[in-house]
Amino acid sequence: MNRLLAALGALLLLATAPLARAHEVRPAYLQIRQTGQDLYQVTWKQPVMGEFAIRLVPHLSNGWLDARPGDEVVTPTFLIRSWTVRARPADTLEGRDLAVEGLERSITDVLVRAELADGRTFETILKPDHPEARIAFPHTGGLSVPAYFQLGVEHILTGIDHLMFVLGLLLLVGVRWRLVKAITAFTAAHSLTLGASAVGLVHAPSAVIEALVALSIVFVAAELVNTARGRVGLTARHPWLIAFTFGLLHGFAFAGALAEVGLPPNAIPLALLLFNLGVEAGQLLFVGAAILAILALRPLRRRLPAGWARLAPRLAPYAIGSFAAFWFLQRAAIALA
Structure with a gap:
C-alpha cells in the first residue's frame, strides 16, 4: 500500500x-475608498518575488488610474501604488468597468473592494480567465461572504x-x-x-x-x-x-x-x-x-x-x-x- x-x-x-x-499565486489587492464628498483613495498591491513582478496594470473606465500614481513603494514581497482622486460631481463609481491588464497571462487572482462614504461596498475577485468586472453597490456595508470563502x-x-x-x-x-x-x-x-x-x-x-x-x-x-x-x-x-x-x-x-x-x-x-x-x-x-x-x-x-x-x-x-x-x-x- x-x-x-x-x-x-x-x-x-x-x-x-x-x-x-x-x-506566486498570492492574491493582488485593489482598494477604492471614498474619503470625502468628491475624494477617493485608490490602493493597488500586487505580489512580487524579490526584484521580479508580473506586469499587472489596473484600469477604470472613468480614467481614474490612467494618471501616474501619487506614491509607489516596492517591498521584498509587494509592489504598492496609490492614487488620490478628486472626482467630478457626476463621476461616480457605480456602473464603471474595472479591468487588470496582464492578468490573463498570470496565475494571480485580484481581490477587489470598493467602499463608499455611506457604507455601501462592492467586492469581487478577478481571475486570469475573467479579468474584468462592472462595479455595482447592491448591498449596504458588511463583507461579501462568497468572495473570501472562494479565495x-x-x-x-x-x-x-x-x-x-x-x-x-x-x-x-x-x-x-x-x-x-x-x-x-x-x-x-x-x-x-x-x-x-x-x-x-x-x-x-x-x-x-x-x-x-x-x-x-x-x-x-x-x-x-x-x-x-x-x-x-x-x-x-x-x-x-x-x-x-x-x-x-x-x-x-x-x-x-x-x-x-x-x-x-x-x-x-x-x-x-x-x-x-x-x-x-x-x-x-x-x-x-x-x-x-x-x-x-x-x-x-x-x-x-x-x-x-x-x-x-x-x-x-x-x-x-x-x-x-x-x-x-x-x-x-x-x-x-
Missing part, C-alpha cells in the same frame, strides 16, 4: 510541476507547497484513522494562528514564515525517505504532533495571504474567518480526491512492474523534497535580503 501511495504522490507531483512557483478555497488548491505538506502526511500515514487525527491537528493549529493574527495578538515576518513552511515540507520529505528505507521516524510515529507543530507555521502563511494585501482593519477578522473556512473546504476536497484515487488504484496494486514498485517509494519523497528545498533557498534569500 505504501508503494501505491508513493506512486500516486509521484503522479500528482508530475501533474502539478508546471505550477512549481507555489505562492480561501482557491488559495489552498493552488498553494502547491501547502498541498505537498498534506500529501506528505497522507503518504506517511496512509488511509487509516491516524490520518484523521493528523489532518484535525493540522486544521486546529493553523486555525489558531489565523485567529491570533486576526485579532493582532501575534505577528511574524511573512518572508521568514514562507521559508519555514518550505523547510517543514523538506522535513516531511526526509521522513518519507527514512520510512522507505525501513527507519520509522518521529512523523510516522506521532503524525498528529508534527502536523500540529507545522500547522502553526502554515496558519501564519494563510493569514499573510490576506493580511498583507491591505484589507481594512475592521474587515480582517471576518475576512480571515471566511478565508479559513474556504481553506478547510479546499483541503478536504484535496484529501478526499487523493483518497478516492488511492482506492480506485488498489486493484492495480499487483500489476505494477517490479522496477517501478522499487522506484516509486523513493520518487515521491525526492520530488517533494527537491521542490521544497528550492523554495526554502529562494525564500530564505528573500528573507535575508
